Amino acid sequence: MNVQTNIPLSTLTTMKIGGNANYVADVTSKDELQQLYQNSKKLNQPVYVIGGGSNLIAHDEGFPGLIIHNKIGSITITDDNPTATTIVAGAGEIWDDLVKYTVDLELSGIEAMSGIPGTVGAAPVQNIGAYGQELADTFVSCEAYDTTTDTFVTLTWEDCKFSYRHSIFRGEATGRYIITSVTMSFNKTKPEPPFYDALDKYLTAKHIDPTTVTVQIIRDAVLDIRMNKLPDPRVLPNAGSFFKNAIVEKWKADDLLNTYSDMPTYPVDDQHTKIPAGWLIETCNLKGEVIHGMKVHDGNAVVLVNDAATGYADLAAAREQIIDTVRDKFQIVLEQEPLELTLIVQA
Template sequence: MAVMDVHTNIPLKNYLTMKLGGSARFMTTVTSSDELAAACKNATAQGIRFFILGGGSNVIARDEGFDGIVIRNRILGFEIIADDSASTTVKLGAGENWDEMVAKLTGMGLTGVEAMSAIPGTVGAAPVQNVGAYGQEIADTLVSLEAYDSVSDKLVTLQNADCGFAYRHSIFRGDQAGRYGITSITIRLYKSSPQPPFYEALQKYLDENGITLYTPTAIRDAVTAIRKDKLPDPKLLPNTGSFFKNAIIEKWQLDELHKTWPDMPSFDLGEKQAKIPTGWLIEQAGLKGQVLHGMKIHDKNALVLINESASSYSDLAAARSEIIAKVRDTFRIQIEQEPLEI
């Protein structure tokens, strides 16, 4: 195993798409599961906290920074591990770029991840918040994943059912946060075409552009085009995509809200709960397009906060508090932040 370079006092904003926050006391980069395990183990042995970082597109850093070691995951790999007439199962290194993998897999004619095109970040982060878009989420295709378990000090395999997947949630950001360093994921994709019904915005784009042959690549191209129009490019305008999760409320609460807000959009989540687009709530609360403490509520998608001129995490925190309070005062709905904090 190569000796790992460890750097000290590294500004985290250079590694996070929100471009805010303090420094990491230590930082290193790993390119294999053994290196990742060794870096976590060394940290634990020295009583230092570790944090695994992918592309930094779903993390925000506090101003005081991180008094531990940030381990940047660059573990590569692409391996077909099973192939039959209906499906192909592939194992992907956790440090691979997610969208490059989606491009490769859809290019192979496989269905299952095409609607999750153009999501920034790494493969290994995808299970952490059960990434999803346009009706697909990683929980639908993930068979298992491999990870370093810092509790048992072993490389382990977790099956899909072990991951506790829910809407933008898993054990990796829930009660087991910080325990596992994911080194690879195994997903099963299908040799059939994507099937409608598609998300409304996607179907609208397909219809408007006369696309009737629903190949994985056609869906990928459509999703990429829609997202390009709706989401700011983090390289040009610092952001973390959706800054808030969509709100999940009880159906009785939705019935009450519909009396005042008959147009409030909602998606059924079983018999008792419904999902409300938080972007709609923020827009109706009158905040779309506003700039609060240097953070702009994106004028094309109110779920996104752009760091226009905020100089610190505390600016972001002040903007966040105002948005949460305004939505709560208007709708009595408590909205939650999506990105994790370091």
């Protein structure tokens, strides 16, 4: 096992901010993971697990312990019947490689989540989602190393308590589990309309008959839409959507619609409505603005690009300014989507 010392977190995260981690180790098996964790515990050394670093904001002071870089691989079909296929994927697999694998097999379930950066093991953490699909739709269970009991456990769909961009892994069980594999169930039916709004518009513009749509067509469409809408973190450092879409009470959204009739809204349930954070930020005329070295992306206002930030303080100042501006105009408080790479104090 290769343990490196004094590695800049800016090189391990797509926002490219952050001081040094004392140690970084790539882990490729469950045994290695357990050994490394127990060893760190004996040395009283804090541990933080990362995948692709695409949903993480590191701090200038770095991390005073060990970063475990999860690289546990393998994709296995564990059950296959005429209507469904079950797949177990190692937490260190690249998420989009898994999507491609399932689409090549003409399996449906995660094709609209093509192109999301990062690893399979991080997918349950924020219940990743895009273009009308989310991980919770196909998730069956995951295996994880339970750091409090030093055992490997299976967590069911119910255990994970998924909701919009949320689960126990970033809630009540933050830092407790290190996911080692994810089990998902895919079905063999063709994607059926109605499709997510942006996809539907894309298919119409390309004159694709919705009744002939395959999972491969959805994957290609999503990759094309994303390429035009989202900055490539290798060129423009960013962490994807910097803010979660706002979920507000329905009466409040209806009230805002009286003033902003063009405001996009999506029903969540009978009492709640989702409003895109990007629309709120753009309507505050912040699109394209550079605030404390962070640029509100020209193509998609929910994305903050590290244009010339000198460190975490710049990012925090830009975040506060955007949150304040949106709150003053709409009385809605935006929430940051990426997690912060800090010491975790377990409950």
